Amino acid sequence: GAGVSQSPSNKVTEKGKDVELRCDPISGHTALYWYRQSLGQGLEFLIYFQGNSAPDKSGLPSDRFSAERTGGSVSTLTIQRTQQEDSAVYLCASLGQDNQPQHFGDGTRLSIL
Amino acid sequence: GNSVTQMEGPVTLSEEAFLTINCTYTATGYPSLFWYVQYPGEGLQLLLKATKADDKGSNKGFEATYRKETTSFHLEKGSVQVSDSAVYFCALRGDSWGKLQFGAGTQVVVTP
Numbered sequence: 001g002a003g004v005s006q007s008p009s010n011k012v013t014e015k016g017k018d019v020e021l022r023c024d025p026i027s028g029h030t031a032l033y034w035y036r037q038s039l040g041q042g043l044e045f046l047i048y049f050q051g052n053s054a055p056d057k058s059g060l061p062s063d064r065f066s067a068e069r070t071g072g073s074v075s076t077l078t079i080q081r082t083q084q085e086d087s088a089v090y091l092c093a094s095l096g097q098d099n100q101p102q103h104f105g106d107g108t109r110l111s112i113l
Numbered sequence: 114g115n116s117v118t119q120m121e122g123p124v125t126l127s128e129e130a131f132l133t134i135n136c137t138y139t140a141t142g143y144p145s146l147f148w149y150v151q152y153p154g155e156g157l158q159l160l161l162k163a164t165k166a167d168d169k170g171s172n173k174g175f176e177a178t179y180r181k182e183t184t185s186f187h188l189e190k191g192s193v194q195v196s197d198s199a200v201y202f203c204a205l206r207g208d209s210w211g212k213l214q215f216g217a218g219t220q221v222v223v224t225p
Contacts, residue, residue: 098209
């Protein structure tokens with residue numbers, strides 16, 4: 001497709017379960033970013049990929065959070081042993097050229113019961 | 114570190130009123146500045162951007178000027194419409210591939 005695609009759009013799971021969130025960036029975009037949008041914290045950066053490498057993972061809140069990117073394309077954000085404070089909208093963005101704006105997907109709304 | 118401060122909302126306006134949302138930033142070097150908009154139930158969309166001092170970004174009747182002397186990037190629109198009701202985010206990027214640093218967001222409600 002033409003834009004950044006994220007799946008699922010909504011995810012409800014029980015506390016303690018693991019979840020995987022997927023991001024399919026715009027074709028040809030080498031940079032990929034994960035952000036989290038929550039009521040208390042606003043929009044926070046999580047991790048940045050350039051190709052398959054993550055030069056900046058400074059925003060990952062704990063070791064329960066991890067992300068990978070394969071083939072320089074699709075990325076997966078994994079949250080292990082989910083907690084209620086993980087409830088948020090997880091946004092993915094991609095970027096094809098420096099000094100251009102990031103393009104965002106519609107996000108995955110994660111709810112932890 | 115870099116940071117962005119924007120005025121708190123909600124801001125409630127009547128249609129055709131003038132809108133200003135203040136945004137100031139703290140950064141080293143020469144960041145790029147952005148305004149993103151999030152309409153109800155939708156994702157983040159780029160509204161406008163400016164990459165160097167004195168640049169003016171504009172789109173859909175909105176404008177913002179990158180003021181390095183006051184470290185500001187205030188968003189303005191001369192005559193708002195109901196369809197402009199949304200949350201507006203000011204953001205900063207310290208280097209060309211870097212992460213975005215967002216303000217807290219300002220909800221704007223335009224009534225008929």
